[in-house]
Amino acid sequence: MEDYPATFARHSNTVIYARLSKDRRKLSENVNIQIAECQGFAADESWPVVGIFKDNDISASKYSTKPRDDYNRMVAIIKRGGVHNILITEMPRLYRRLEELLDLIRLAESTDLRRIQTTEGISYNLSTSEGIHAAIDAVNNAMREVARISTRIKRKVKARAKDGQWHGGGRPYGYEEGGIIVRESEAEVIRECAKRFVAGESIRDIVRDLNGRGVPTATGKEWRIENLQRTIMKKRYIGVREYEGQDYPAAWPAILKTEQWEQMEARRLSRASRWPKSPHKGRKYLLTGFIYCGNCGTAMVGSGRSPEGDRPGYLRYRCRYMDNHGRVIGCGKVFRNAAPLELLVSEAVWHVFDNPKTAITLAPKVDEDRVRAAVEEYERRKAKLDQLVTDYATDVLTKDQFVLAKGVAESKVFDARSALAALQDDNALARVPADQTISEAWETAGLDWRRSVTRLVVERVTVQPAGAGGFHDWRGYRFNPDLIQIKWKV
Ligand SMILES: [Zn+2]
Structure with missing residues (x-):
């Protein structure tokens, strides 16, 4: 200067x-x-x-x-x-x-x-x-x-793209080197992840499960949340070659169906699953949000500690006397060991799902046309918002008009997204993978999924005070199942 x-x-x-x-x-x-x-x-x-x-x-x-x-x-x-x-x-x-x-x-x-x-x-x-x-x-x-x-370089790439050929780079997950031949073991993982994600499991839970099972990425590493997220959403898996925002039919076989991709996209756009934010790192309780004290009616909270090293964990639900602001909110007298309580409720939930009659009422009612329409509506409104910016830039709109129109357009985008979210919550969140029984799914699925499945059928769980009921042994726990009431939604 x-x-x-x-x-x-x-x-x-x-x-x-x-x-x-x-x-x-x-x-x-x-x-x-x-x-x-x-x-x-x-x-x-x-x-x-x-x-x-x-x-x-x-x-x-x-x-x-x-x-x-x-x-x-x-x-x-x-x-x-x-x-x-x-x-x-x-x-x-x-x-x-x-x-x-x-x-x-x-x-x-x-x-x-x-x-x-x-x-x-x-x-x-x-x-x-x-x-x-x-x-x-x-x-x-x-x-x-x-x-x-840069056309000279690009023309070549584009020609390949139009032929649906792969642009090169590292080996894409699910395919052999060269990106054309499906590697079946990995394709199976892609299908599994897509199914689980559409069924309502969080990416975080799926990642944890894959790493736990020792299923590695294409480069032999552990999965990370963003990584799996990006991977399963690739359009290559529905046989699409993307190039500069254009889709071309790919030269390689698809691994997923287009509807699956659309459902994943809809779920991704839904509020319930905006990943990978809000990781709920501390969440470890199945029933918070729908478990209540039978003495005073207050919602019970999870409290206790996770297992650490050799020290065993001890998790329980309790009725809180005071909230974090020092206000009296409950009786503070009722508490219960979490392990037998959750086992009891889980088994009851499995029973509901394994009953063929319930299975019909709970069968996924995913209306794929509606999901697709909702995605299109969302994209249409988003594009309209982008168009406004261009209109303002090119003086089609005055600043005041722009600000006004932008506010309207933004709220419409928000509405469209909410509509999608509602569809997702109604239909997809608690689907049980078709090829698993619920108790099998329970083993592999994470807590978020178990919570959404439980919430689908359980209205509330009420825990009665233990009082002087004498000693009860239930499955090796000191626990009286008669003091637990489950109110069902179905
Ligand atoms: Zn209470």
């Missing part, structure tokens, strides 16, 4: 921005050459240069999300005020994406910034709609240009 008197010329304080872009023509690749060009231009115009910013070695791809450190520093300087011009050699130096230009146009509304100038002699006046239009056109053209320049 060099010192110039701020009064040297009015409204012409200039920052120079240079960027190395690999994908472009070889011309002026060197940022120092770009800067020298800009400095020469500024000197000719007698514009004081108040800052020089350069980002090196950053991909020009519009998909790149790498931070541009100096770009951000430049924006910060502009926000402080007193900067009127951004000087660049050509438009693509400044922008990779339209959204970034929009940010700058907004900046021009609230700061001293007025102009983007290229050393090619083109000036974009950001305080007029003509100037804003021209700048947007320039960015659009630049993006097209970038696409055109």
Whole structure:
């Protein structure tokens, strides 16, 4: 940064921005050459240069999300005020994406910034709609240009994509090296995971189970939540080759059905399963939320400790006398060992599910057309929201109209998502995998799934005070099953 008197010329304080872009023509690749060009231009115009910013070695791809450190520093300087011009050699130096230009146009509304100038002699006046239009056109053209320049490489890739061929890279899970021949042992895992996920199990529980069984990833490692998430949602498993947002029929066989992918996507979009946030790390109780004290009617909570090393765990449910704020909420007199209590309720739940009569009422009523329609509705509304941003950028909408329309569009997106979530909760959350009995599924499925299955049939569990009922032995526990009441939903 060099010192110039701020009064040297009015409204012409200039920052120079240079960027190395690999994908472009070889011309002026060197940022120092770009800067020298800009400095020469500024000197000719007698514009004081108040800052020089350069980002090196950053991909020009519009998909790149790498931070541009100096770009951000430049924006910060502009926000402080007193900067009127951004000087660049050509438009693509400044922008990779339209959204970034929009940010700058907004900046021009609230700061001293007025102009983007290229050393090619083109000036974009950001305080007029003509100037804003021209700048947007320039960015659009630049993006097209970038696409055109790299066509030679891309054409090859795309040709392969259109043939449905694989683009190369590491071995995709479920397929042999080369990505074409199914590796049946892994395909089986994909099918299992998809089925379990659609049935309502959390990705976290599935990951824990796979790692517990010693089922490794394609590279022989343990699964992680994000990793499994990304893997099972790949469209390659429904025989789709994705390329730049387009789907092409793949040259390899599918492992999953398209409906399965749609159900997973719907579940992924539903509120109940927004992964992998809120991991409920501490949750270890089956019945919290629907277990109540028989003495005072208060909801009971889990308390106790997990097993650690040699020390055995001791989990129990209890009626709390006071809440965390010191308010009296219950009698505090009833508590029960969790292990026999959960066993009792679980067995009762299995019994309900194994009864063929109940099985009919509980049979999954997934209306796939409705799920598909809900997904489409969600995507349609999302696209509409995106369109609004473009309309605003191209002056189709005023700022006020934009803000208003955006609020409406956003709430519609929210509604669509909620509708999806409701469908998911009604239909899919508590499905029992078709090829397992419920007690088998109980063994492998995680706590979240067991909770949702239990909740599907159990209204509430009431625990009566033990009192002076004498000693009871039940399955080796000191526990009286007669003091537990289960109220069923069905
Ligand atoms: Zn109580």
